[in-house]
Amino acid sequence: MSHKWIVGVDLGGTTTKIAFIQDNGEIILKWEIDTDNSDFxxxxxxxISDSIDQKLETLKQTKEILVGIGLGAPGAIDLEKGLIYEAVNLGWENNYPIAEILGGVTGLPVVVDNDANCAALGEMWKGAGNGAxxxxxxxxxxxxxxxxxxNGQIVHGIKGxxxxxxxxTVIPENGAPCNCGKTGCLETVTSATGISRIATEAIHTYYNESKLKMIFxxxxxxxxxxxxxxxxxxxQLAIEIVDKVAFYLGLALANIGNVCNPEKIIIGGGVSRAxxxxxxxxxxxxxxxxxxxVAQSTSIDIATLGNDAGVYGAAWLIKANLESK
Incomplete structure (x- = not known):
């Protein structure tokens, strides 16, 4: 199989990243297309299918070289059926059968998982996981x-x-509203959007000199x-805000650490560049x-693959699938 390629697809609300990857993890080619979420x-x-065909043509290859497509999508996924329960940012109706439709238009085997799960698999295979x-x-x-x-397997749970x-939930009372419909979620205080919101609020009640106030x-x-x-x-103001973010994230990660005691907790995404x-x-x-x-045996590391984690992990879905057969 070594001369064959796997297609890794990281499907996002605005852009979709695609790569041809060898089974040793070497990227042959990677590119991006816009995600067109009009018309549901x-x-x-x-x-995605058209773009794969175009790139094969450019590289003077036929579809025979591809063994399958792994795809990471934002939302809860039914792995067995290859469908996504709900994809808020993509316009799809609930229970949309990704694997069936993409497999139908490309004629290739398709395996689908959640995009964050794919990022985790990517970091395990080729990134900061380093064999963990x-x-x-x-x-x-x-x-x-x-x-x-x-133990090398993604934990999916009963409904993905x-x-x-x-x-x-890290702020049980009077927390900010989250897109999920609840309040006080970790996302409301440690996402890029959440940090921006906390900072904007903090500026209005901070009366000393601050570079952050000047930027605002x-x-x-x-x-x-x-x-x-x-x-x-x-x-000083920025340090206080970062401290607050680190407090909530540290609390959540300690609780996760206590449940899983992983070898590593890997922090990725744009905020990790801090x-x-x-x-x-x-x-x-x-x-x-x-x-x-847990405090002694679990380490926290920064992800190393950046935006490529998703396509690596998506390709891993196909690699692992073929090796288990």
Whole structure:
């Protein structure tokens, strides 16, 4: 099989990342297309199929070289049936049969899983997991996703919703509303959107000099990146905001650590680019809250694959599927 290629697809609400990957994990080619969620998303899978055909033509290859398509999608997935229960950002109706439709238009085997699970598998295979078979991956982006791997296998749960780390309640009373319909979820305070919201609120009640306040006055908005950059430069308000984020994240990760005791908890997504300015206080809170054995044996690391984690993990779905047969 080594000369054959796997297609890894990371389907997002705005863009879709696609790659041809060899079974040793070497990327032959990777590219992006826009996700067209108009007309209830009816063009999404056809566009992926067309794009794969175009790239094969450019590389002067036929479809024979492809063994299958692994796809990560945002939402809870029924792995057996290859359908997505609900995809809020894609326009699809509930219980949309991804594997059946994409398999139909491409003529290839298709395996589907949740995008955060794919990111976790990608990090296990080719990234920060570094051979660890027990790991938890937390993706801090526009939202907060999670994937739990135990003994090399993704934990799916009864309805594919295991690893919804972003919806652990960390503020039980008077928390901010979350897209999921609840309040006080981890996502509301540790996603890029959440950090921006906390910072904007904090500025209005902070009366000392602050670089962050100046950024807000100039742009009338603050990004998570502004917060971390300012904290790195010693801005007191920014440091307090980062401390608050690290507190909530440390609390949630300690509880996850106590349940799973993974070898590693890997932090990915845009927010993870903050690096040590977030990791140092985060480790401190994790140590404070985690059971002592967990605090000593579970380490927190930054993901290494960046935006490629999803396509690697999606390709892994096909690789693992073929090897189990």
């Amino acid at each position: 998303g009816k063009n999404i899978l056809k566009n 078979k027990d790991l938890v991956c937390v993706t801090l982006g526009t939202g907060v996703g999670g994937g739990v791997i135990a 919703a295991a690893g919804e780390i972003g919806h652990i 006055e100039n742009n009338s908005k603050i990004s998570a990146k502004d917060v971390f950059d300012s904290a790195r430069e010693g801005d 690096g040590n300015v977030l990791l140092n206080p985060l480790n401190q809170y994790f140590q404070n809250f985690a059971f002592s054995t």
